[in-house]
Each structure stands twice: as structure tokens, then as C-alpha cells.
Amino acid sequence: MNAAYRRLRLWKWLQVIVIFVIVFYILPVYAADVVKVGVYDNYPKVFINDAGKPDGFFIDIIEEIAKREGWHLQYVPMLWSEGFEKLRTGEIDLMSDVVYREERAEYLSFHDEPVLSQWTQVFARSGSRISSVLDLDGKRIAVLKGSVQYAALQKHVEGFGLYVSIIPYNELDEVYQAVATGKADAMVTNNINGMAESGKYNLENTAVVYNPSTVFFATWKGTNLHLLQAIDKQLVLLKQDTTSRYYQSWSKWTSEKIRFKIPFWLAIAGAMLGAALIVSVIATLLLKHQVRVRTRELLLINSEMEERIFQRTLKLEEAMEKAQEADYLKSAFLATMSHELRTPLNSIIGFTGIMLQELAGPLTEEQHKQMTIVQNNSRHLLALINEILDLSKIEAGQFDLDYSKFMLNVSIVKSLKLVQPLANRKGLYLRFHSDDDLGMIYGDQRRLEQIILNLLSNAIKFTQHGSVSIATTKRNDEYEISVSDTGIGIKPEQLSDIFLPFSQIDNGLARKYDGTGLGLSICSKLINLMGGAISVESVHGEGSTFSIKLPQRKESKL
Secondary structure (H helix, E strand, O other), X not given: OHHHHHHXXXXXXXXXXXXXXXXXXXXXXXXXXXXXXXXOOEOOOEEEOOOOOEEOHHHHHHHHHHHHHOEEEEEEEOOHHHHHHHHHHOOOOEEEEEEOOOOHHHOEEEOOOOOEEEEEEEEEEOOOOOOOHHHHOOOEEXXXXXXXXXXXXXXXXXXXXXXXXXXXXXXXXXXXXXXXOOOOOEEEEEHHHHHHHHHHHOEEEEEEEEEEEEEEEEEEOOXXXXXXXXXXXXXXXXXXXXXXXXXXXXXXXXXXXOOOOOOHHXXXXXXXXXXXXXXXXXXXXXXXXXXXXXXXXXXXXXXHHHHHHHHHHHHHHHHXXXXXHHHHHHHHHHHHHHHHHHHHHHHHHHHHHHHHOOOOOOOOHHHHHHHHHHHHHHHHHHHHHHHHHHHHHHHOOOOXXXXXXXXHHHHHHHHHHHHHHHHHHHOOEEEEEEOOOOXXXXXXXXXXXXXXXXXXXXXXXXXXXXEEEEEEEEEOOEEEXXXXXXXXXXXXXXXXXXXXXXXXXXXXXXXXXXXOOXXXXXXXXXXHHOXXXXXXXXEOOOEEEEEEEEXXXXXXXX
């Protein structure tokens, strides 16, 4: 009797324990919404970390929302290209990090409040000198297959009439590796991923930015709308609180503020470094000029002044040593500072472009005017730095030409298209005449186009009325290119110095027409490297003609 009673009491206690476990541990799990979230690799927004767990900005946000809403999250790792199909089949309820596009809205549902805003940016290896979208012509560009950047890149380059070879990859790591190993010349990705990952692959950001977009969580069309409504509600609350997990996570993953602002110290430092570079180069060139002047003076001294000649020779040798030392220091300075100067300038040009497009908010008329001045001066400074670097490399004997076969007339037409808007603004006619039998030319296409563009730009700049003409002929084994204008012309006494560095027609015109005086000097040195010659004929007040003669080279065979 007692044994039976004890077994009955034990059975009742076991029932109580089972009910307790069900009520307090099992039922809450099943009562909570189970939300399956798709994740792919797009650091730092969403990715799988070294511990094999989902991580990133979007993961922080959805976990905070899930905690507030009482959801139970299940993560489903996948490739980006698999995400939409998994939404359609119900393998996942929610896809993270999806850019809104009208065509996607036909089969996806989005919440109203965006998680964040981003834009597409071009990244390349250091020294690529890609500073505008026109520099992408003929380049190989790597991109994530099926991404919004893929379609935007096609549309962007087609709008400029550029030829670009687009190489798609299934994963972002493959995109970075392609550029790092030379399989591609550049890549495109969103600015957040690019700024976080490019350093690991020795890539740098360029000033080419486009396609601003907003990023959301997404569901299949018409499904799980209650999830999107909850995300909307919580996102608004999180963004209103500057101490919320939203801002803490953003700071953790990007190490920057939500709103971009160019630091004042960066602008000051850039200006000081630029000024120091320019002063260094000018001082070196002036010192070399002084050496040439003193050398001529020594040659005129009478033979009776041998002791004086000896003393002057000692001074000349000392000056030469100082010039060589200054030239060495200049080269070392240029090598060290070229990257540090151009990288912040590219960022300034790119971000001022974004602000002028009012992507970060509307600008007043005065703000628009000031930002335009900042962008134009930054472009001018970048062009000046590039010219100084080219001149320095040529004078140091470290400049190499890149020879290939190309159509000379095609390069001239390309240059004419670039200067056509400037000619139109001034009401000038552009004329082009060419022999029909020029054929292919073997030379450095990029540098020859640089020379032609410089001569055309100068001709248009110094011509107020009339026309600018360019003609090409081939005589025996020599090509001749001539650029003529009906501009202000050049005084006879100035013709001998026209190809010297920093040479201007006169101080008054330098102020009126602007310019550094380096363009023609670089053109002359490049043509000499090509084995050719450049000359000028001019009548003051009537116009000028610059003529280039280049020998026909035979294609080298390795």
C-alpha cells in the first residue's frame, strides 16, 4: 500500500516537471516567429566571419530588431546569385543587403525606410591614373555577377560611348583577386565594401563614382509583409536615437560618421604639401637655369683671367653638386608624395561631385558655387601634379614609352571630340584633313594623344575668332601632324623660349588665359623621346602653326 502510494506521488511530480519544461522552455521557442535570413559575402555589410557565424552591419541591425520583436532568427548562407530564387521557393523569408530598383520591385517587396545609402565606385591598382570615366576606355573591369553594379556599369560606359570589357565573377573575393593579379585593370563595387576591403589587395579608390542607391531588406513579392512593417517601425526608432545600436554598429564597421565632411586639417595639409612640391620643382629648375647662365659667362672671359676662371669653375662645380643633390631630393620627395597627394585629391574630386549632384542633400546657390570652385581647383592641382611628375621622370631618364600599333586618325578624332565642347562655347570651327593612306602607326598611343590634345587645347584657348585646324600627312618614312589656329600668335622674340618649362607668352596673357607653362615643355620632351621633332611658325596677331614630325617605326618582335 505504501509502495503504491509513493509511486503515485512520484508519477504526479514527474507530470508537474514535464508541464513546467513545456510551458517555460519549449512553448516560447515555438511561439516566437522563426525568420530565415539569407546572408552572402559583402564585407562589412554582411558576411560569414572566421568563426563561421554571420556578421556585419546588416546582421547587427536585424538581430536588434529581432530582439525587440521577439523573433527567432535562422541564417542561411548562400551566393548572391542564389538569393532571389531562395526567396521565391520559401527557403528564406528575408534577404539582407538588397539595392532597390524598379525592375526588382516587380517581384520583391521592400520596406519604406532604407537601411543605408551607398554609391558605386571604381577601384584600381596603385598608379593606374584613372581619374575620370573617360580613363576607363579600353580597360578590363571586374564586377560581381548579377549585382546592381553590373547593370549600372554597362549603362554608365554606354552613355559615354566607351569600349569596356566587363568581366563578371560569382564572389567579391574573386573580383578583388582579378585586379590584384592583373587579370583586370579595375573593379567596381559599392563604396562601403570598397573602402573596407581595397587595402587588403593593395588597391586604391579613384574619383569615378556614380549610381547612388538605397539598400534594404527584401521579401518575395506580397509575402512576409508583417516582417517589413516591423523593420520599418524599428528602423525609424533606431535612427532617431543617436546612441542606438544602429549608430554604434555603423561606427564599428566603417570607422566614420554617417554624414561625410572633408576635414579642415586635410584641406590645409593638402594645400601645404602641394605648395612644397611646387616650390621644390621651381627651385630646382631655377638653379639649373642659373648654372646655364654662369656657364655662358665663363666662356666669354678673357684668357688673361685664368685665375678668375678657375675660381668661377670651383663655384660652378659647387653649384652643380647642389643641383644634383636637390634633384635627388626632389625625385625622392616626388616618389614618396605622389600617392599621398593624388589619393586625397581623388577623394575630394569624387565626393564634391556627389555633393554637387545633391545626393547628400540640397545645396544653396552659394554652397554650389563654392563646391564647384573646390572641385575645379582640385582637378587643376591634380593635372599640375601629373605634369610635374611626368617632367621630373623625363628629366631623370626614368620615363618609358609603351609602343603598340594604332590608327593615327582615330586618335586625332578622339582628341577632337574631347575639345569640341570648348570650341563650341567660343564659336570656333574645328577642321581636320588627312591623307587617305596613313595606315597603322607604331608608337605610344596614350602619349601621342596627350600631345595632340595639349596642342588643340592651347590653340582653342588662345583663339577668340575663326578656326582651329589639324592635318596629317605621310612623306616617305615620316609622319607629320600640324595644328594651326587664327589666334593671337607669338612675338618673334618669344619663339626661342616657347618650349622651356614655365614659359608663358607674357605676364598679362598668363593672367588672362591661365596655365602653368609646362604643357609645351612636356610635349617637346616626349616627342624627342619618340625620335621626332616639334617646331612652331607664328605671325603675331594672325595665328600659329605647331608641326610634329615622327619617324615611322617598325614593330619590335620579341
